[in-house]
Amino acid sequence: MNNVLDLIFSTDFLFTTIRVMTPILFAALACMIFTKGGIDSIGTEGIMLMCSLAGVLGSHYTQNPFLGMLTAVIVGSLLACLFGYVTLSLKSEPVLAGIALNTLASGLTIFIIYYVTGEKGSTQSLMSPTLPNIHIPLLKDMPILGSILSGHNFITYLGLLLTVVLALFIYKTPTGLRIRSVGENPDAAKSIGIKVYKYKYIALIIAGALAGLGGSFMSMGYVSFFSKEMVAGRGFIGMAAESMGRGTPIGVLLSSLLFGAADSLAIRLQMLNLPVQLIQTIPYVVTIIAIAIYSYSRTEKKISK
């Protein structure tokens, strides 16, 4: 038992949790903006995968990781707009279009890496600079806190910062209000003269950019190359985190953190003498429990009203 406690209550565990959380946080923030704008978010996975590759290629050709990240952001926004064009203007079924986008991403990324490197597995033969880890002055010298919060990747801090910025943006700015109104009731928004498509596309661009940042973290922060299917379902976990966090930035952050903790706990518990199959269910069991507790507390509130 002491072993378990040592494994969980270590600075290393909390540090890992934040690292595991980062791509999920970006996916969840992207899903949050999609949902706020009333757009289906199922294509997040595919956008992230494409952006993982776009980031590596941008970084390789410019030899500057920040320009690589920018490439990923632009590609993410464009893909989200493409998805928006197909579903909003051409009126196709959003779920189908999202699945098509995800399928396109897994095939097209392999096609592109084959075209660029002659291999179909990964871009390891391309030299692409990665985004730096940041050691925060003062904080890094503090005991415990320093080793948990300092030394993360640039994008991780960007994610935390963006969570705050997005919270202000959605709730405190006119644009944010309009995005929410076109998402909740486009007809009502239209009747008071809000350009529905304009705000939907703004939401698409922001969400795509967030997915792009998440994707570039995968290939330029987490590891240093692109590999096929490397997003491995994080876009979908982001969707779950978004709905678990009920679409609020703080809720999204906390549920992403929970997913991150569950995942890194599962990795650590394997070190102990426990059956693997059981351990690998932890992230899913945690999700079910968390949603159950949340729903229960909500129904309780409603009843007491």
Added chain:
Amino acid sequence: MKKIISILLMTALLLTMLSGCSKPEAPSTPEVSDTDSTKKPKFVFVVTGQLGDRSFNDSAANGIKLITEQLGFETNIIEIGRDQTKWEPTFMDLAEGGKYDAIITNGSNAGELIQSISTEFPDQKFILFDTEIENGQYPNVYAISYKQNEGSYLAGVLAALVTKSDMENSNPEKKIGFIGGEVHPIISDFLVGYIEGAKSVEPDIKVYVSYVGSWDDIAKGKETAIAQYNQGVDIIFPAAEQAGLGCIEAAVEMNKYIIGVDSDQALLFKGVDEAKANVILTSVLKQVDQSLLRAGKLHLEGSLPYGNFESLGIKEGGSGIAINEYYESNVPEDIREEVKKAEEKVTSGEIKVTSALGLENEKIDDIINSVKP
């Protein structure tokens, strides 16, 4: 405008599909006249997945190349992707067409499918690699399985010697690691051999065993490896396909060692990323290419035992570890000597390595538990 965009989208979609089943390689010996009595056999390799994995499929493709070059066969490679719904129609078409003397494919993926198809096409020969079949049941199928447990045994010997040694990046703790993609009979076979090899050197060794839970998730592979290294492990043997690439990256970052799998992974990084090449002390090889070349030769002689499977170990050149320049420069000579001695013992039959294939789950668990930290 809408039309143009929809055309563009269609083109993009088509391109994606093409990447899945890219252009088959052109037949290398064209124009064989029908009157030619010494007509060369035709083989086709159906890739259930994609080439470019720098591992299993690529090794098989190299085998096909060797068959073309050394035996002069007409060969073809068809990639059909991971979508299993497309597999059956493709194999049916190929068998029905009757164009090829033998259809080669990865049996650990498509083995059962081929077995059921083979009875419908008794005249079509099939060669499966990396699987076993019931002997005599399918007279037109030949299967090759690899004694990955023998190669892994040597990896275990090496890992235990490294963790005991005073090599630059090894610590005093006698802990080594193993990371599998998912729980799978073949992966257990790797693991059992690895443990047995390590125990032969150091009976008190501790082996950390983890699974990524995916074959593609490199980030999680890296995370799993970091967690093991943090426990005092100094060398890990990952058998997790693509996800293993993440483990290699963890080794570089943390200044630890790794053992590659399936193909000579250090050589793949040569000239591309020397830091990665240098942490990969050796690789456990499944010599798919050599085994296919051997099958091609036997087919030509007419002595390939269709209807049966053969298990190829170190002795038959089907399994082993990679001896390359990185192994020679990074592993101290006394360790290399020990590994060589172990190899000789396995080849001569003095040591019989336990196989997880066909072993009950409880027995496998007992072996894993005997070295649990």
